[in-house]
């Protein structure tokens with residue numbers, strides 16, 4: 113094997129690449145990130161996070177700091193051409209993840225925070241102004257060639273590469289990985305800015321199912337607002353970004369004398385999933401692996417999930433506590449999960465963003481008769497991998513994070529470990545060598561105190577539940593036999609105890 117400079121090279125210093133560096137540092141791996149730009153991308157794309165994403169920020173120790181510069185998304189509406197409200201949903205709630213279910217923010221704020229975490233972490237660094245021009249596997253390692261803004265070339269050798277180089281990923285192209293398309297591509301004008309002394313829409317997020325020009329409204333922290341407008345045939349790209357056009361397109365909601373835009377950009381919204389997410393030692397993550405029309409605000413959330421899924425596996429393999437084959441479950445688990453969101457967003461776009469008046473009228477009638485059809489989608493299960501989903505549909509799903517009576521969030525106790533929550537009786541009925549191995553294992557936390565376990569067991573609907581380090585449910589059990597079977601699938605216990613029988 114080549115001499116290794118770092119455990120992981122991360123390509124791309126966008127939000128996913130930066131969070132990868134931060135999470136790798138927390139897991140004790142060394143890493144270098146290469147970002148071709150010299151400065152952080154100044155303008156926002158993502159504006160919404162869910163509770164699961166906040167939990168990833170909690171792991172990095174910045175969730176509370178970040179929360180201060182966010183606002184809860186309190187309500188969501190779908191309205192039609194005539195301004196009739198088809199659906200109104202209250203979305204302000206403390207959810208199962210121990211954080212608000214929906215929050216709004218300004219993307220540069222979170223990127224700045226993540227870069228601070230990387231700067232203050234040992235063993236990782238982000239090098240800006242360094243463009244990756246070649247990535248090749250050589251003799252059990254990956255050699256990454258970069259060119260700096262000064263023209264200097266450099267090679268870095270790593271055990272693994274995380275390619276978080278965005279929707280146009282050159283790494284993906286270099287590896288010959290093609291993608292599957294979902295829905296229709298559409299061009300949208302995205303306008304960000306401050307609205308002062310004007311009310312805007314009353315709901316915090318409004319999907320405007322206006323067939324003459326589908327649009328979206330979002331209220332962000334402070335005086336910030338975002339509107340997005342679908343481009344229609346015949347639009348003049350120069351005129352459409354003018355203040356007068358924005359006032360006209362927003363139907364006067366963003367009047368030119370009350371709204372100051374700090375960004376007007378045209379994006380192509382597209383649904384894509386890379387056909388392969390792994391090529392040997394190279395893993396695609398974030399927009400390099402998946403892009404979705406931003407209807408449910410899940411693109412970056414999905415990228416953060418990629419990193420949550422991958423880093424604990426890399427950490428176990430790196431420390432010799434799991435076989436390298438554990439890394440195969442990254443693609444099998446995450447691709448299915450991300451595909452669900454891309455497909456759901458692409459389908460919703462077809463319905464809400466129709467430009468056909470007849471289809472829009474039928475849609476309106478359907479939504480009014482079946483309001484439940486517009487309920488927010490619930491988080492899907494992981495694809496096949498390291499969990500008991502084949503036997504029990506409660507496994508492979510995101511587990512809850514209880515807030516304990518003293519206000520402590522449970523992840524702050526469990527940290528980056530497997531969590532076994534059960535009753536003392538069930539735990540004591542396990543074979544002695546297994547319960548001893550569990551108690552000795554530095555990668556497992558066993559909780560038997562009902563003050564800590566009751567919410568977990570109630571949510572699981574079982575006498576035992578095991579969470580993985582990324583908070584997904586490894587398995588649930590009511591009997592010692594089932595619990596033993598699930599526990600023996602924890603990779604770190606594989607050698608510690610003889611298999612049953």
Ligand SMILES: Cc1cc2nc3c(=O)[nH]c(=O)nc-3n(C[C@H](O)[C@H](O)[C@H](O)COP(=O)(O)OP(=O)(O)OC[C@H]3O[C@@H](n4cnc5c(N)ncnc54)[C@H](O)[C@@H]3O)c2cc1C
Nearest residue numbers: 124126128148157158159160244278398399409411412413
């Ligand atoms: C209008 C809009 C609204 C959105 N709203 C939401 C939302 O509300 N919630 C949500 O979760 N998501 C949302 N998204 C999606 C979200 O913005 C993206 O998923 C996220 O920004 C992707 O992050 P990334 O780090 O994967 O990619 P990027 O942010 O694209 O970063 C990739 C980085 O890699 C660098 N790079 C590329 N090639 C190289 C190379 N060869 N060498 C070195 N560096 C390289 C690039 O310069 C770039 O900095 C939205 C997207 C859009 C367009």
